[in-house]
Amino acid sequence: NAGVTQTPKFQVLKTGQSMTLQCAQDMNHNSMYWYRQDPGMGLRLIYYSASEGTTDKGEVPNGYNVSRLNKREFSLRLESAAPSQTSVYFCASTEGKGAQNSPLHFGNGTRLTVT
């Protein structure tokens, strides 16, 4: 049981380049999330998908877009990368609506550097 799988694990981009971070879960979870983690800032929510077919902005959505491709997959796209987007990105999933007490399951992260 792989849980939450993120690709790639590391990425270096130049300013202005674009890329897509991939996330897939095999737990039949309804809700999926993208967070970024920066030193001293904790985890900040970028976008989430409460259920297949829906996406919503989180705390820090500017500069990002997301796609809930199907129930398993939730991708995060940087259209024009900026140095301020240098961070560690985490994807997470949970059971979803009606299961507020269900914990989040996290992937191992993508370390992105924008030069």
Place this chain on the structure above:
Amino acid sequence: AQSVTQLDSQVPVFEEAPVELRCNYSSSVSVYLFWYVQYPNQGLQLLLKYLSGSTLVKGINGFEAEFNKSQTSFHLRKPSVHISDTAEYFCAVRARSGYSTLTFGKGTMLLVSP
């Protein structure tokens, strides 16, 4: 909306000493409470959660936390730490009703030295 304050950004402690990591939250509605642990270069994993019932919750690796509703706190404790407990610890809250996302504190780095 909910907010979480972790009062210490870093807690240094010697091996086999007790430790307490402090967490206070603010919410206008009832919440579920969680502690997550992040080991170096890994994702977060659940340490323990408070849903209802006994205010003392036991988790993995010998950790426990106590929910105090009047003080809106959920402090994490371990009576004797190991070097392997060196990690970052995050407190988080989520509203009990409706649909809401998890709100995290900024984390506390536990540094255990020999």
